[in-house]
Amino acid sequence: MMILTYNYTMQFILFLMISIIVFCVPALAETHTLAKDSKTDYLIILSDKATIVEQTAAKELKEYLDAITGANYPIVKESEIDETKPQILIGNTLCTKKLLPNIEVTKIKYDGIVIKSVGNKIEEQEGNQAGLMIRFVNKIAKELEMEFPDVWFETLAYQYTRKAPKLVKPRKNVVVRLCSIECSFLQPLEKVSNNFLNDLKAWSRITDNLFIWDYVTNFSGYMLPQPNLRILAPNIRLFVNHNAMGLLEQDDAYRLGGDFCRMRAWVISHLLWNPEQDENQLFDTFLNGYYGTDSAPFLKQY
Numbered sequence: 341m342m343i344l345t346y347n348y349t350m351q352f353i354l355f356l357m358i359s360i361i362v363f364c365v366p367a368l369a370e371t372h373t374l375a376k377d378s379k380t381d382y383l384i385i386l387s388d389k390a391t392i393v394e395q396t397a398a399k400e401l402k403e404y405l406d407a408i409t410g411a412n413y414p415i416v417k418e419s420e421i422d423e424t425k426p427q428i429l430i431g432n433t434l435c436t437k438k439l440l441p442n443i444e445v446t447k448i449k450y451d452g453i454v455i456k457s458v459g460n461k462i463e464e465q466e467g468n469q470a471g472l473m474i475r476f477v478n479k480i481a482k483e484l485e486m487e488f489p490d491v492w493f494e495t496l497a498y499q500y501t502r503k504a505p506k507l508v509k510p511r512k513n514v515v516v517r518l519c520s521i522e523c524s525f526l527q528p529l530e531k532v533s534n535n536f537l538n539d540l541k542a543w544s545r546i547t548d549n550l551f552i553w554d555y556v557t558n559f560s561g562y563m564l565p566q567p568n569l570r571i572l573a574p575n576i577r578l579f580v581n582h583n584a585m586g587l588l589e590q591d592d593a594y595r596l597g598g599d600f601c602r603m604r605a606w607v608i609s610h611l612l613w614n615p616e617q618d619e620n621q622l623f624d625t626f627l628n629g630y631y632g633t634d635s636a637p638f639l640k641q642y
Contacts, residue, residue, distance in 0.1 A: 372426075378410035385427045385435070388417050394431035401430065470497060471505030474514070481511045494551070497543060504542035510549065515585075518543055519553040526567060528574040537578075544582040551586040552579045556604060562592045565599045572604070573619035576611045587612060602630070 374382055384398050398415050405413045418433050429436050462472050473495055481493040494515040497504070502519065510516050523529055523536050530537060543550050554575065558566040572589075579587055589608050592601045607622045627636035 374405070375409035375411040380405075380409065380411035380413055382413055382426050382428055383421060384413050384415045385418050385421055385429050385433055386415060387431055387433045388419050390417075390431055398430045401428070466505040466507055468501070468503045468505060470501040470503055471508050473501050474505055474508050474510055474516075477514055478508065478511045481513045485511075485513055492549065496553075497539070498553075502536075502539050504539060504546060509546045512549070514547070515549045515551050516543055516547055517551040517553050517588075521555060525555065525571065528571045528578070530574065530578050540578070540582050544584075548583065548585070550582070550584050551588070552584045553588045553590065554579070556589050556608065557592040557601070558599070562595050562598050569600065569604065569607070569623070570619075572608055573611055573615070573617075576608075577615050580615050603627070 374380060384402055386394060386398050390398070402413045402415055405411070413428075418435065421427065427435065462475065463469055465471065477493055477495045484491070484493070492513055492515045493511075494517055495501075496517050496519060498517075498519040499521065502522075518540060520529065520536055524532050526532075529540075556566070556568060556572065558564050576587065589612075591605055591608070592598050595601070603623070603626045606626050607619060610617055610622050611619065623640065624636070627639050631639055
């Protein structure tokens with residue numbers, strides 16, 4: 341059995357509901373059948389004091405499970421549950437507290453995660469928790485491959501799963517999205533972020549479906565300077581040289597102003613089209629065309 345409790349915003353709720361289902365039943369078989377012949381015994385359980393986020397998560401999970409299986413998954417308050425039926429727990433329920441007695445869910449930090457498994461054999465074999473996640477996603481990808489032959493199943497190499505496993509390899513229909521959130525963005529990743537570089541190399545050796553999630557803005561203050569314009573091209577080329585199949589550059593999507601956000605997006609777009617372009621020429625082209633030839637030299641100097 342694996343239990344995961346996550347503290348995040350709604351943008352990952354659906355992903356988490358697929359991969360983070362807690363079964364609160366006295367005895368568990370190794371394989372769980374959520375529905376058969378458009379029927380299910382499972383209940384979606386909410387705390388009597390469920391938050392808006394938890395209520396929304398339960399509603400969206402029900403909509404997807406109903407559509408996928410053809411069954412009806414009732415959403416029930418925990419004070420009204422039939423304890424003889426298997427349960428899918430959403431949020432900080434009483435059963436969650438029993439299963440995780442030493443964890444205060446409300447104190448899990450943003451992006452924090454708790455994993456509980458029976459034994460730690462897999463983690464010991466793989467050297468990290470990514471092995472557990474990849475084995476889990478591989479199983480889902482294998483089970484659904486025949487029904488969805490053209491679909492990729494994605495997971496994250498993010499913080500606690502960023503380091504590649506020693507033994508297991510992602511299946512051919514599994515995409516690993518490697519995230520650089522902990523890295524310094526003042527200098528090229530190849531020069532200053534040795535741990536990330538080692539992780540990048542390790543993942544590129546075991547999968548052809550490596551997708552990069554990179555960060556190019558100042559999340560502490562979008563209007564503040566983010567002096568990373570000179571490292572955009574070296575980092576993109578680094579990803580390309582390590583066989584990245586795709587790249588997301590997360591920038592400022594909330595404000596019209598900021599630290600050259602339009603130029604950054606324009607230069608990144610051109611480099612994604614052709615990473616071998618001269619970034620200095622791209623800067624000159626944008627500054628002259630957007631701000632005018634009179635202002636461009638001063639802005640470039642800045």
